[in-house]
Amino acid sequence: MILIPILALMVGIALGAILSVDVPITQAPYLAVAILAGLDSVFGGSRSIMEGKFQTNIFLTGFLANILVGMFLIWLGNGIGVSMLTVAALVFAFRIFTNLSLIRRMILTRMDQKRENKRIIKADSALEQSTNP
């Protein structure tokens, strides 16, 4: 299951490597913000999958809206002389770290729960054996 998205990522990288469109330096900030928005969406999505609250439409619209607003902000920043790429990168990185910590916590608690369940079952069977000789 988890292999399919990883495969898709590799396909994307391969496509980019094969096509290798020259990106002008002036357009690089827009690409950067799109990459960060994509990563942010992926981590946010993974978190909502783990929480069982995932909804495709919210996920996809969030991705597109993040990219569009990020690009708009950078364009605006160019106009008013503020480096909005730094601001957007900061916010996206912050969100990625937050989501990552939540995902890690959920995985760890789940593993703990599984181990606890196994222990209880073992203890139960041991108890049964000792009571019924």
Add this chain to the structure above:
Amino acid sequence: MKINPFNRYQTANSWIVSVSLVLMAVGFMGALAFIGTGKASIKPGDSGISNISPETHSENTEETNKSLREEVAKLREEKSTLEKSLADGNTATKQINASLIEAKQFAGLTDLEGPGITVLLSDSKLGPEELLSLEGGIIHDADVLKVVNELWNAGAEAVSVNDLRVGPRSDFRCVGSTILIDGQRISAPVEIKAIGNPKQLNGALNMPGGILDEIRDVDEAMVKIEIVEKHFIKAFTGPTTFKYGKIPEKPTE
């Protein structure tokens, strides 16, 4: 809580498709960012790489460059002896030769002797904890350039840096930890010789707030000045050919 197996199946499918799509887009853009922009920056521009002389690129060409320079010096010497023998003729050729020698002297194409000073700039030997910044403890191309400029300003008639004569078209560049002068690699300690009025040159360099003061602020031991009664400065051996500039046929007013 009861889990609806049908419902679960649906969400499982949907996240795979959409997350895969987004990841594919991210991978595509990531590859573009690494490969695409990298390529664009390597592309030689009209004013970029083509202007950097190729001798800066490899040790090998540097060596051939050196031997060629020696050959140029030899050929120029031969030329001046020929000019001398020509000058033994009549007064007209004598005058022409005199003006030619004057022009060559001005352009730094002849060896020159005379009083002057020697400035020795060396990297600081203080440890990093004693210096305000590591950068300050190193002699840079800009320091050499500023000292040479100060010397010209003080009326120096000839300047050489590590025995490389500074000519009218000399350039100073920084490549890593070494300094390039007309494409020749030198490194600290840098010995700058100048011919001129020694007192005047010394005074200009020691001007309060001047270039040497800036360096001495970091470490006194980085600068050494010596007044020399008789300097010998070698001739310029770099290229003197013109490719683009031409002398106009009619003198313009």
